[in-house]
Amino acid sequence: MNKPPTFVEGLLQYVEELKDESEMTEKQRNILRASVKLFAEKGFHASSTSEIAKEAGVAEGTIFRHYKSKKDILLAVVAPVLVKFAAPFILKDVREIFKEQNNKAFSQIVTELYRNRIDLVLANEKHIRILLQEAFFHDEIREALIATVFTGVKEMANKLIEAKVEVGELRPLPTQAVFRAILSSMIGLVLFRQVLDTDEFTQFSDDEQIALTVDILLNGIGNHSI
């Protein structure tokens, strides 16, 4: 329900308030680490505060010294990942793409984007798992997730797409359909890698998979050589 600019501002503001890991107590870091482990394994609701305390090697009261409720722990776990999702778009890519947008081929931009997102997922596997799980139930998390990986990106992507269509690099399709195709391929790439990881998938390296995906995204699977 937030307007996209409001959200990004709000997210960045919330991060300001977030404690840096370095200025946490040893015990508090243990609580977070234990929560990540348990939430990822059994889910938020199925993990009890007594379990978290035990896993963290801490008295149960200590948890509530730092987090005023169990849900507060969840938000503390999940918020940094949302920031990581949004950050590359907000900071790096916005500048690069819009200031040198004609330097790079569209395929190269998408290739770099896919590589970046796969690395992000690999580096934050458990957190992202928790994020997706709980997005089902908690409205704030779902809205933040959608705003981060979708709304916040869409406007920027659409401008790029329209620019590339004008230049003649892309077909003049509805922008929204092109955006969906790019995002779908990305999701499929990550999903197959992480969830549906079968024998034959591993016969290609990540970069080969990305190259294949980008090739198909740009050229399709149909044969037009005739």
Place this chain on the structure above:
Amino acid sequence: MNKPPTFVEGLLQYVEELKDESEMTEKQRNILRASVKLFAEKGFHASSTSEIAKEAGVAEGTIFRHYKSKKDILLAVVAPVLVKFAAPFILKDVREIFKEQNNKAFSQIVTELYRNRIDLVLANEKHIRILLQEAFFHDEIREALIATVFTGVKEMANKLIEAKVEVGELRPLPTQAVFRAILSSMIGLVLFRQVLDTDEFTQFSDDEQIALTVDILLNGIGNHSI
């Protein structure tokens, strides 16, 4: 971990044992209906048996007369959807696709598949939501889901893809990459429609969205008219 044929057999066998809705008591149907509602809204773990009883207008003891545990309710809710997922592939499509596979253009087959899957999701929205949610935590459900929408389909799809490559209708890409592209587009289609449903998405009808998606899948988004 099940071998694909074993799974399908097992699933169909389990369905045999499943009570038909018609031979359920009024109260039992209410229990299932209430469970679907609550599980979809707040998740399995966050829904208590006392809530279910209240929502169903039933004594709590009645629940355990029909289901020996809370998890049993979940399985009773989820199993029929898994069957619906698998059934069209097992029964209808296998025959149609393999016996008249050269009659239909690949684009037409995919179009019909997408239409079918969207309808399936629309007709079973809550159940599928529950299915996806709980697939995170319950190994049996996740394995059954993967086997149903993935493993069970993959072999069949691969044969079709390879046949269409030989005929020259599809580019000679790695089969697995083509399969992923088809599945990714389908997931994206449903995901955008159900979750990321924004203003401009509604400016196209479902069938227009499908047509666009299939067009992009077959031809890509790159411009090769030059």
Place this chain on the structure above:
DNA sequence: ATTAAAAGTGAGTAATCACTCGCTAATCAA
């Protein structure tokens, strides 16, 4: 060294959890 604030503790709280059991009501074949 003093002292105030912050971190840490663990027994204790009421509420809720999934589930049981002894009971009555309804169903139905013989």
Place this chain on the structure above:
DNA sequence: TTGATTAGCGAGTGATTACTCACTTTTAAT
């Protein structure tokens, strides 16, 4: 009508839940 099986009930079970609070220990500035 009888007898037996199934459906339905709801108070009661011990275990567990998120969270509190009075208390001790640690930290750190003066």
